[in-house]
Amino acid sequence: MTIKNNRFRYALAAMAGAVAVMIFVFAKPNDFGLGRNMEIVINMMRELSLSYVDPIDSDRLAERAADGMVDDLDPYTEYIPEKRMSEFELLTTGKYGGIGSLIRQKEDYVRIAQPYQNSPADRAGLKIGDQIIAIDGKDAKGLTTEQVSSMLKGEPGSKVQVTVKHLDGTQQTATIRRERIAIPGVPYAGWVANGIGYIRHSDFTEGCYEELRNAIERLRGEHALQGLILDYRSNGGGILQEAVKILSLFVPKATEVVSTKGRTEESRQSFSTDADPAFPDLPLVVLINGNSASASEIVAGALQDLDRAVLLGQRSFGKGLVQSTRSLGYNAMLKLTTAKYYIPSGRCIQAVDYSHSQEGSVRSIPDSLISEFKTRAGRKVYDGGGIMPDICTDPEYISRFAVTLYALGFIEDFGDDYMRRHPQQQINLRTFSITDADYADFMAFMKDKKVSYESDTRRALRSLKKAAKDDRFGELSKRFEALEAELKDDTQTNLVTYRKEVMKTINDDIVLRYGYSAGMIEHSLKEDAEVAEAVKVLRDTTEYRRIITRQDTRRPNKK
Numbered sequence: 171m172t173i174k175n176n177r178f179r180y181a182l183a184a185m186a187g188a189v190a191v192m193i194f195v196f197a198k199p200n201d202f203g204l205g206r207n208m209e210i211v212i213n214m215m216r217e218l219s220l221s222y223v224d225p226i227d228s229d230r231l232a233e234r235a236a237d238g239m240v241d242d243l244d245p246y247t248e249y250i251p252e253k254r255m256s257e258f259e260l261l262t263t264g265k266y267g268g269i270g271s272l273i274r275q276k277e278d279y280v281r282i283a284q285p286y287q288n289s290p291a292d293r294a295g296l297k298i299g300d301q302i303i304a305i306d307g308k309d310a311k312g313l314t315t316e317q318v319s320s321m322l323k324g325e326p327g328s329k330v331q332v333t334v335k336h337l338d339g340t341q342q343t344a345t346i347r348r349e350r351i352a353i354p355g356v357p358y359a360g361w362v363a364n365g366i367g368y369i370r371h372s373d374f375t376e377g378c379y380e381e382l383r384n385a386i387e388r389l390r391g392e393h394a395l396q397g398l399i400l401d402y403r404s405n406g407g408g409i410l411q412e413a414v415k416i417l418s419l420f421v422p423k424a425t426e427v428v429s430t431k432g433r434t435e436e437s438r439q440s441f442s443t444d445a446d447p448a449f450p451d452l453p454l455v456v457l458i459n460g461n462s463a464s465a466s467e468i469v470a471g472a473l474q475d476l477d478r479a480v481l482l483g484q485r486s487f488g489k490g491l492v493q494s495t496r497s498l499g500y501n502a503m504l505k506l507t508t509a510k511y512y513i514p515s516g517r518c519i520q521a522v523d524y525s526h527s528q529e530g531s532v533r534s535i536p537d538s539l540i541s542e543f544k545t546r547a548g549r550k551v552y553d554g555g556g557i558m559p560d561i562c563t564d565p566e567y568i569s570r571f572a573v574t575l576y577a578l579g580f581i582e583d584f585g586d587d588y589m590r591r592h593p594q595q596q597i598n599l600r601t602f603s604i605t606d607a608d609y610a611d612f613m614a615f616m617k618d619k620k621v622s623y624e625s626d627t628r629r630a631l632r633s634l635k636k637a638a639k640d641d642r643f644g645e646l647s648k649r650f651e652a653l654e655a656e657l658k659d660d661t662q663t664n665l666v667t668y669r670k671e672v673m674k675t676i677n678d679d680i681v682l683r684y685g686y687s688a689g690m691i692e693h694s695l696k697e698d699a700e701v702a703e704a705v706k707v708l709r710d711t712t713e714y715r716r717i718i719t720r721q722d723t724r725r726p727n728k729k
Contacts, residue, residue: 264375304333359385365396374408374465379415397708407464418443432509454479455704463487475514481559488521488556515543517553555726569671
């Protein structure tokens with residue numbers, strides 16, 4: 171114990187000495203506070219590690235201190251320890267070493283939730299619903315999804331033996347060679363109307379530019395491509411350089427498409443396209459929504475500022491901040507916000523002000539600070555609140571009840587049962603739907619299931635009833651109680667009320683089993699009102715031209 175403490179004391183002393191040298195060499199003359207606080211942190215770690223009543227994990231102590239340093243800055247600045255580096259790599263590159271499948275927990279076992287198309291898991295015959303009963307001969311009963319994931323991942327080229335129980339009760343043991351799994355940034359490209367192509371672009375991971383370009387080239391090779399819909403809905407962004415390369419497909423060479431400005435000289439950069447556009451005149455409609463953020467907003471906003479596309483949907487998220495990474499040694503990293511980005515009109519679309527977050531005053535950009543800018547053609551656009559589309563649509567209604575059923579696993583469980591009863595069925599991915607009899611089976615399946623769900627109406631009534639009681643409005647309180655008693659909010663009633671939304675969720679789950687994620691996207695297109703509106707705009711060349719040359723957008727915070 172004494173030897174260990176002495177070693178730790180010496181290590182801390184050496185660290186403190188190193189910190190002192192670094193402060194002397196690198197700190198500015200007025201940075202006395204930085205040196206003082208660093209010394210305090212080192213001294214505090216020393217005292218806690220050596221003198222606290224119970225043993226303390228020094229690694230955990232340091233990790234929590236690092237987390238605390240960035241906790242109240244902004245949501246994007248974070249400390250990434252070594253144990254999370256593989257997760258960070260997956261987010262930025264979309265690649266990892268493994269068998270290529272999503273998994274989910276059900277009772278005592280982990281199941282296959284979705285094998286990626288043509289992945290090692292898919293080629294080995296693993297299917298949605300398969301129960302993983304052993305890995306490398308070790309019983310998998312009781313293992314968590316995190317434990318199973320760790321066992322299935324590994325160096326590309328290494329092998330893992332997986333034993334599964336299929337939905338029909340048969341067992342299979344497969345020796346699977348792990349590969350570098352690349353999650354596609356462009357999961358689907360196809361046709362939504364005669365001459366009108368559609369591409370779903372889901373994230374800006376490494377290599378997505380090549381995926382997008384190849385997808386457009388493939389469509390152009392299949393038929394005459396008269397217009398293209400780029401779907402950036404719920405695309406959370408990613409690598410800025412990929413966004414710049416994608417813009418080079420559509421706008422002239424040497425066009426500045428984004429610039430960044432921060433406190434340091436390094437953070438002040440300008441990014442321009444460096445190649446002649448492959449598709450300079452292809453009419454474009456870009457779909458965005460409230461979850462389109464970061465790099466997807468750069469692409470959408472730059473195309474709008476350059477009058478190169480019609481934007482359709484809802485106001486985007488409003489993330490105008492740029493993150494950079496800094497190595498901290500020992501395979502740890504700091505991801506920190508270093509700049510704001512500005513699209514061609516000069517606007518920054520950041521919607522939240524984090525500049526005073528350390529005083530607890532995070533806020534949306536107020537109307538008084540929103541400024542007007544002009545596109546290349548002179549159209550009015552605005553900063554401070556995301557990208558406003560040229561054509562605003564209402565967001566798709568999503569039933570909380572249907573989402574709850576899916577989150578609780580009931581949709582997937584019924585899908586497993588459906589596949590057992592239809593082992594040889596073939597379906598049309600675009601038109602498939604379960605029948606009324608199938609939905610009746612689902613209602614019967616749900617009869618003994620507990621669903622923790624409360625409708626918005628019941629919650630509102632409960633709140634009104636409490637308010638009436640607190641304000642001593644006795645008669646009103648009784649009326650609210652009577653209304654609450656009349657309100658039918660049980661599972662079977664909700665299955666009737668939200669039948670359309672629940673059926674859609676079931677259909678998506680079953681289509682996924684036949685057509686993977688691409689098939690599910692294709693299936694969703696037939697009832698997508700925004701895609702239909704985009705097709706209409708692309709077919710009306712006069713209206714398309716009017717929008718990109720003359721139509722202003724509205725202020726982002728104006729209702």
